Structures are given as C-alpha cells and as structure tokens.
Amino acid sequence: xxxxxxxxxxxxxHPDNVASxxxxxxxxxxxxxxxxxxxxxxxxxxxxxxxxxxxxx
Numbered sequence: 001x002x003x004x005x006x007x008x009x010x011x012x013x014h015p016d017n018v019a020s021x022x023x024x025x026x027x028x029x030x031x032x033x034x035x036x037x038x039x040x041x042x043x044x045x046x047x048x049x050x051x052x053x054x055x056x057x
C-alpha cells in the first residue's frame with residue numbers, strides 16, 4: 001500500500017489502495033486537519049482578545 005502524504009503530513013488516498021484502507025487514511029487526515037484548524041482558530045482568537053485588551057488599556 002503506497003504511503004502518500006501531503007506536504008503537511010496528512011495521509012492521502014491512493015488509487016492502488018483498497019477502499020477500506022483509504023477510509024481510515026481519509027479519516028485520519030480529516031482529524032489532523034481539524035486539529036490544525038482549531039489550533040489556528042484558537043491562536044487567532046487569543047490575538048484578537050489581546051488586541052481588544054490593549055485597546056482598553
């Protein structure tokens with residue numbers, strides 16, 4: 001089974017893989033993407049809060 005990954009390390013499906021294997025790979029990739037987006041979202045929210053607090057100072 002080819003072990004294709006994106007530049008960010010997300011597992012990618014491959015035409016030579018069995019569909020049941022790709023389901024697991026896609027699920028793992030979506031979970032990792034969700035974690036990355038959540039981290040970015042939280043960092044941005046923290047920056048926005050810090051900027052708002054600075055305005056009040």
